Amino acid sequence: xxxxxxxxxxxxxxxxxxxxxxxxxxxxxxxxxxxxxxxxxxxxxxxxxxxxxxxxxxxxxxxxxxxxxxxxxxxxxxxxxxxxxxxxxxxxxxxxxxxxxxxxxxxxxxxxxxxxxxxxxxxxxxxxxxxxxxxxxxxxxxxxxxxxxxxxxxxxxxxxxxxxxxxxxxxxxxxxxxxxxxxxxxxxxxxxxxxxxxxxxxxxxxxxxxxxxxxxxxxxxxxxxxxxxxxxxxxxxxxxxxxxxxxxxxxxxxxxxxxxxxxxxxxxxxxxxxxxxxxxxxxxxxxxxxxxxxxxxxxxxxxxxxxxxxxxxxxxxxxxxxxxxxxxxxxxxxxxxxxxxxxxxxxxxxxxxxxxxxxxxxxxxxxxxxxxxxxxxxxxxxxxxxxxxxxxxxxxxxxxxxxxx
Numbered sequence: 484x485x486x487x488x489x490x491x492x493x494x495x496x497x498x499x500x501x502x503x504x505x506x507x508x509x510x511x512x513x514x515x516x517x518x519x520x521x522x523x524x525x526x527x528x529x530x531x532x533x534x535x536x537x538x539x540x541x542x543x544x545x546x547x548x549x550x551x552x553x554x555x556x557x558x559x560x561x562x563x564x565x566x567x568x569x570x571x572x573x574x575x576x577x578x579x580x581x582x583x584x585x586x587x588x589x590x591x592x593x594x595x596x597x598x599x600x601x602x603x604x605x606x607x608x609x610x611x612x613x614x615x616x617x618x619x620x621x622x623x624x625x626x627x628x629x630x631x632x633x634x635x636x637x638x639x640x641x642x643x644x645x646x647x648x649x650x651x652x653x654x655x656x657x658x659x660x661x662x663x664x665x666x667x668x669x670x671x672x673x674x675x676x677x678x679x680x681x682x683x684x685x686x687x688x689x690x691x692x693x694x695x696x697x698x699x700x701x702x703x704x705x706x707x708x709x710x711x712x713x714x715x716x717x718x719x720x721x722x723x724x725x726x727x728x729x730x731x732x733x734x735x736x737x738x739x740x741x742x743x744x745x746x747x748x749x750x751x752x753x754x755x756x757x758x759x760x761x762x763x764x765x766x767x768x769x770x771x772x773x774x775x776x777x778x779x780x781x782x783x784x785x786x787x788x789x790x791x792x793x794x795x796x797x798x799x800x801x802x803x804x805x806x807x808x809x810x811x812x813x814x815x816x817x818x819x820x821x822x823x824x825x826x827x828x829x830x831x832x833x834x835x836x837x838x839x840x841x842x843x844x845x846x847x848x849x850x851x852x853x854x855x856x857x858x859x860x861x862x863x864x865x866x867x868x869x870x871x872x873x874x875x876x877x878x879x880x881x882x883x884x885x886x887x888x
Contacts, residue, residue, distance in 0.1 A: 501633025502805030505553035509813025534582025600846035642676025649714030659750030673718035
């Protein structure tokens with residue numbers, strides 16, 4: 484049953500990424516089409532909590548919308564990492580409701596990941612109408628998420644670019660990327676960036692396997708090159724673990740507002756583990772001499788360098804897939820609000836069909852399907868484990884084919 488919705492508030496929450504401005508634009512344009520006013524609640528849930536103190540909010544008029552560029556990453560609405568339940572104010576929910584009443588906001592469209600979604604479930608339970616647009620560059624929700632494709636493309640681009648400096652100096656390059664406890668973007672970005680080895684949280688790292696793979700491929704490339712040049716690239720997700728299940732990142736950075744350990748240092752850890760093995764390997768000295776690089780006391784081992792692009796992965800521009808997806812699911816969220824369907828996550832728009840699922844289901848973590856890895860292992864890639872034979876099943880598909888990513 485539809486509701487008399489006159490004004491919607493748009494919130495972007497959690498980390499920035501590609502595609503969010505497309506969501507905002509999609510919400511604003513569909514709002515204009517349906518005669519519903521859209522306003523920005525700035526700076527995520529921090530802004531929602533402080534809405535009651537604001538003197539005004541920005542309305543997405545046709546003119547204001549014209550300045551929002553979907554091709555730019557980040558968000559015109561701003562971000563914060565705030566868990567509403569943790570706000571030390573016993574009247575926080577009434578304060579939020581009073582802010583919504585103050586500006587006549589009938590419902591919220593909120594774009595964010597699992598943490599953002601958990602707050603949506605909380606707010607819905609408090610009687611606040613919300614629709615969730617999935618957003619996380621980690622791609623670990625049950626649905627596709629705005630920001631994922633842009634992050635994958637950025638990771639792939641950086642890995643390809645680093646190949647040039649690796650070749651120039653005969654270096655092994657270890658690139659650490661975001662992903663927390665799911666390795667989707669490291670996996671997809673590493674494949675597209677032509678990495679030789681991809682280390683993800685779903686596979687405990689066997690450094691002996693990694694070293695053996697690196698040594699063979701790196702040394703063969705250099706020795707077979709007419710100018711004795713070669714490189715080897717590793718993409719490392721920040722949340723990788725060892726055989727005991729221990730996260731290998733530096734945990735000294737503390738925790739965020741949602742209680743998650745801030746992960747960093749996985750690339751450095753991998754570099755040190757490989758350097759230890761290289762220093763104790765007599766074959767490396769012979770390799771350096773055979774490749775005419777050995778210089779006593781100066782250049783005795785190949786260099787391993789770690790690189791951390793960090794927030795560059797989520798900044799800059801949005802790739803076309805995220806712009807398309809963001810626009811349509813943002814618009815679809817407005818339609819759901821108009822139809823009185825809240826507490827849900829937009830999954831996709833197919834033709835004239837808007838698909839959605841309960842937000843509590845959408846935010847359950849999804850990890851990389853390990854059965855996918857053996858295909859790439861059969862092509863020579865390393866995932867930090869002994870390769871698993873690829874045993875394909877062939878299945879004939881019937882038309883029409885569901886093309887949802």
